[in-house]
Amino acid sequence: MITKKEIKKLSELARVGLADSEAEKLQKDLVNILDFISKLKEAQVSEIEEEMPELRNVLRDDESPHESAENTAILMKQVPDQEKGYVKVKKIR
Amino acid sequence: MIMQIDLSGLTIKKAHESLQNGEISCCELLSFYQANIKKREPDLHAFLEIFDDAYEQAEKVDEKIKNGQKVSMLAGIPLAIKDNMLITGKKCSAGSKMLENYTAVYDAAVIEKLKKEDLVFVGRTNMDEFAMGSSTEHSAFGLTKNPYDKERVAGGSSGGSAAAVAGQECLASLGSDTGGSIRQPAAFCGVVGMKPTYGMVSRRGLMAMASSLDQIGPFAKTVEDVEIIFNAIKGRDPADSTTVEPSIQNSKFEIKNLRIGVPMEFFPLDASGGMAGIDADVYKNTQQAIDFLKNAGCEIKEISIPSLEYSLAAYYILMPAEVSSNLSRYDGIRYGFKKGGKDLFGDYINTREGGFGREASRRILLGTYVLSAGYYDAYYTKAQKVRRLIRDDFKKVFNEVDIILSPTTPTPAFKAGERMADPVEMYMADIFTIPANLTGLPAISLPNGFCEKDGKRLPSGLQLMAPWFEEGRLFRLGKYFENNF
Secondary structure, eight states: OOOHHHHHHHHHHHTOOOOHHHHHHHHHHHHHHHHHHGGGGGOOOTTOOOOOOSOOOOOOOSOOOOOTTTTHHHHHTTOSSEETTEEOOOOOO | OOOOOOGGGOOHHHHHHHHHTTSSOHHHHHHHHHHHHHHHHHHHOOEEEEOTTHHHHHHHHHHHHHTTOOOOTTTTOEEEEETTBOOTTSBOOTTSGGGTTOBOSSOOHHHHHHHHTTOEEEEEEOOSGGGOOSSSTTOTTOOOEETTEEEEEOOSSSHHHHHHHHTTSSSEEEEEESSSTTHHHHHHHTSEEEEOOTTSBOOTTBOOSOTTTOEEEEEESSHHHHHHHHHHHBSOBTTBTTOOOOOOOOOOOOSTTOEEEEETTTOOTTOSOOSSOOOHHHHHHHHHHHHHHHHTTOEEEEEOOGGGGGHHHHHHHHHHHHHHHHGGGOSSSSSSOOOOOSSHHHHHHHHHHHHSOHHHHHHHHHHHHHHSTTTTIIIIIHHHHHHHHHHHHHHHHHHHOSEEEEESSSSSOOBTTTTSSOHHHHHGGGTTTHHHHHHTOOEEEEEEEEEEETTEEEEEEEEEEOSTTOHHHHHHHHHHHHHHO
8 A cells, every 4th residue: 555645755766756646646556556566475485595697797897998078079969958068957955 | 673572571581682683772672661651650650750861771782782792681671670779860769758859879789780781770660658568558659550450559668660560661670678578569460579588689779678677679570580680689799798698509409399388377278267368369379379389299288387477576576676777867967858947856856757658657656666665675675586486487497398388468459548547457468478578588479360359350479488598499480380380
């Protein structure tokens, strides 16, 4: 059972705004979905280890960097808010 | 010299032959598909954009052929790309308002490989937003209709890619599959669709949905065409650390005595029920396929994979969890849709509210929930353990059988709007396809007969699963089935 308060909390955590009507609909949907996945409670897995990927920490050597600022222009083209070559954001409180 | 080509009978090999011996030029070939696109798109809406440089691409290939240069099997072949794979300079929106005007700044690994083969990219296809959905109804830009029945969905999330091939708008296409998003629309649209073993195809340049589940794969009309494209796009990529170069799989393959396992949880051979309500025609078609294979000399074994009953639940915990993480990058700061608020928090809230559709929001919040303090162990950790259990069960089962068979979906394509009210109903469409993603196993959907619904013939699909890295088995059995059934 997921409450309106929890929905609001989730919306804040995920930074996804929700109008009241949307929040209400979402609450109903999530209750429905959580009920559906609650089936997992029955699974007997106490002896099982978590699934881990077989490949771990596949890293390349720290060498051969690309030329500095090679991609900057093309990337900056898509930045919605910029000033003097900087990506502009509002102040973090 | 233009000759009339029967597009519906065309394959990559046939097209290649005709191009090589000058019967037809790449531009002419493309023009046939463009004509079909013009005719069918107003109804189908398989594409979000038809690239205006397609003829330019085709001309380059024609030049090469004219100069006597040897070109690859795939040269000049018109291919459509799902709208979540980056092509430099082209818009790429993932079916979302969030990226409606985003322009890709690099080529996805698969695009790089296919460019080397001189394929012609026809356009980007419609999809459920950020690959979340089973019908393409969650696209921010309208749904794609099923070529067999305008009132029904093409499936999803790669609905556009499936419909484009079925509608003869291109010879083949690429899609992505996280929970069945290639195989299910392939089944709904009557084409071949395949999901490789996790790690066989690089995900660099594929917009991530669920990183441990996503794979890119081909759609085509024949198994051989799917195999040709798979071979062109597979391979270890240093820039995708989840890719592998498998040790050569040389396992013997013979139809005679091939052990085919049918999971009773998916397809009870005695029609007694099973996990999903299987449509009567789908059941009949699957049974006929099984009988055919039995008569061909295969050994049909009923197998049991009890942990399958948890696969849907595990998937709908793990996938939203990964989605909530992967979609956190869409914040309107560096690219994409932006809607400002009164402060930084407001910027995020408004941007993500405005940019994401309902299904995407639903899954992000669900993922946030299952990963949050107090719930993490009960949901996410448990689901990871269930995932391990399912993988172990499949490992065991593949000691007894060589291939696992089931219907691809419990029903043929449903009507548009039918499953939008209850998300869980939509999720059930993935019940047979999800295990291949959870385990990383390769799987293919083959067209297998039709279902009669409201006086219309709707395709149904047969799914084959093979052990890890044994795509070869899927192709060999698939070709045998295709040619002899």
